[in-house]
Structures are given as structure tokens and as C-alpha cells.
Amino acid sequence: MTRDDLIAGFTAAADAHEGLEALLLGGSLGRGEGDAYSDVDLIVVTSPAAHAAFVEGVRPWAASIAPPVLWRQIYPGLPLFHAVTADYLRYDITVTTAQHVAESADRVRSLVDKTWIHARLAPSRERPPLSAQAVHDVAEEFLRILGLLPVGVGRDDWAAVAAGLGLLRQQLQALMILEQRPVSPPGALALTRLLPPEDLALLAQVAAPPATREGGISGSLALAKAFLPRARRLASQAGASWPQELETAVRDHLARELAVDLPG
Known part of the structure; x- marks a missing residue:
């Protein structure tokens, strides 16, 4: 499996899943700044009603597409997961809902978008003030x-x-x-x-x-x-x-x- 195969597999699976509203590509690849060493940052957007159940079942869903040899929930209690495949492809999955997508439109790429979520994101984000x-x-x-x-x-x-x-x-x-x-x-x-x-x-x-x-x-x-x-x-x-x-x-x-x- 190549990185492109992984992205294509998740795209097809998200498109076929009734409870998913969108699949966005984030990280450096989503910003158009990635290189051969970049991992795949996926943002799965569910309907509010489907969110809890999808988080509960996200590991077998991901394993059906890109089986992990490492699976880790990065922050306890938050639906952000890190995985590594046998080919050492690295991917992260964030599971969220439309109102909680924190990225701006220029920092993510739409892979699946059934409810026009990408079009509703802010065009860009300003650099934060120095803290x-x-x-x-x-x-x-x-x-x-x-x-x-x-x-x-x-x-x-x-x-x-x-x-x-x-x-x-x-x-x-x-x-x-x-x-x-x-x-x-x-x-x-x-x-x-x-x-x-x-x-x-x-x-x-x-x-x-x-x-x-x-x-x-x-x-x-x-x-x-x-x-x-x-x-x-x-x-x-x-x-x-x-x-x-x-x-x-x-x-x-x-x-x-x-x-x-x-x-x-």
C-alpha cells in the first residue's frame, strides 16, 4: 500500500458511510506543503447523532482500510488517533462534527464533502498574537x-x-x-x-x-x-x-x- 492508496481507501470508505458528512485532508498535505515524508492527517466529520458511535468503532473502521500495527489515542478522552501500518505509513484520524471543525479552508483539502462543509469554513486564519x-x-x-x-x-x-x-x-x-x-x-x-x-x-x-x-x-x-x-x-x-x-x-x-x- 502506498500513501496515495491509503488516502484513496479512506476516501472511498467515507463516501460509502451514511453517518459521515465529510472527510478532510489536513496537515501539511492538506495545506499543499507536504513532501514524501509527510504523514496523512484525516479529519472525519460525522453528524452529531453518529459521532459517539463512530468514535467507538473508529479503530475497526480504520483497520478495514489500512490495518495498523500501532494504534494510539493521543489525548485521553479526545477523538484523535494515531496509527502506523506494516508499510510504516503514518496516519492520524480526528473525529469531529461540522460545528467543531477548527481548521480554515486554506489549511485542509476536501476528499468527501456531502454537506458542503469546506465551503463554510473561514477562508484563512491569522497568525496568533505573541502570548x-x-x-x-x-x-x-x-x-x-x-x-x-x-x-x-x-x-x-x-x-x-x-x-x-x-x-x-x-x-x-x-x-x-x-x-x-x-x-x-x-x-x-x-x-x-x-x-x-x-x-x-x-x-x-x-x-x-x-x-x-x-x-x-x-x-x-x-x-x-x-x-x-x-x-x-x-x-x-x-x-x-x-x-x-x-x-x-x-x-x-x-x-x-x-x-x-x-x-x-
Whole structure:
């Protein structure tokens, strides 16, 4: 089975199902930005009366078209499902009703549309304003994780130090995404379509320092040097409060425990 076969199979099945009003293709393929590595994001629109029953039976329905070797409900209680086939085709299924379709018309493609749902969607969505709370939270979390560095170093726990570096890098990546103000959160594997080349290069550069005392400290300092100045700038732009007391405590803690001076 190819990805096109998978899409064609779901299209035919949705067209034949009386309780389904529409099948929309979302994600990068729906926006016309997909490539050979993109997964298939399907939005199944049911009538309100058929919604609960379809959610209950969505797995066997999907398995009759593209049998999964992995099936997972991504968020407990929400009808969003992730699947992988034996050919390692990846597809997501969201089950919703017409009034709850959150996408705009330019971000989805109609595969089946029995009740003209696509025509009733908003033409496009504006980029959201920069969230002051989100900027504050990312900065606070970066500093919290950074302050734990002496624990891993003091215990000679290099696995914990490596994990901490990964978490710091995640916060830097989250900050970069906030700067771009995406219309919707990007997929974990879609950063090349969102972040500028210099940010991608920086993330690659700080990806995996050696899990040693020197590597943990130098890696943390490199991440702090990349993160703190741009986080302050973004906080200023967003009108976000800066966790100055926490930053001061972290600076004093690292200086006292590791004889390390944070940049900036």
C-alpha cells in the first residue's frame, strides 16, 4: 500500500458511510506543503447523532482500510488517533462534527464533502498574537532545568545530565517556535518548514554534547548563551514578566556549586 492508496481507501470508505458528512485532508498535505515524508492527517466529520458511535468503532473502521500495527489515542478522552501500518505509513484520524471543525479552508483539502462543509469554513486564519504567558513559562522552565545541573554533576549522573541538556534544548526550540507565531502548533518533524535555517543550524549545533562533567557544563552554557538573550527580547516584545528572582537564584547557585558564571 502506498500513501496515495491509503488516502484513496479512506476516501472511498467515507463516501460509502451514511453517518459521515465529510472527510478532510489536513496537515501539511492538506495545506499543499507536504513532501514524501509527510504523514496523512484525516479529519472525519460525522453528524452529531453518529459521532459517539463512530468514535467507538473508529479503530475497526480504520483497520478495514489500512490495518495498523500501532494504534494510539493521543489525548485521553479526545477523538484523535494515531496509527502506523506494516508499510510504516503514518496516519492520524480526528473525529469531529461540522460545528467543531477548527481548521480554515486554506489549511485542509476536501476528499468527501456531502454537506458542503469546506465551503463554510473561514477562508484563512491569522497568525496568533505573541502570548506573554507562553514566553514567561518557557523562560521559567529553562531556568528551572538549568538550576538542576549541579544535581547531576554532583552525583556523577551523566545520564541525568544528558537528559537535562535535552530538556534545555527543547525549551530553546519552543522559544524559536513562539517567535514564529505559527497558526497552529507544528508537528515534531516539521520544523524545517517553520524555523529559519540559522535556527535549525543552532539546534543541530547544540544537539548532543558528550555526557561528561565538561560536556554537561559547556553544553548548558552554550544553551544558556543561545536562549537567555533572545528570551529576554521576546519577553519584552510580548510584555511578559521576566522571572528575574529565579534567574538570580540560578546564577548564584551555579556559581556557588560549580564555579560557573552564566553568560549575559
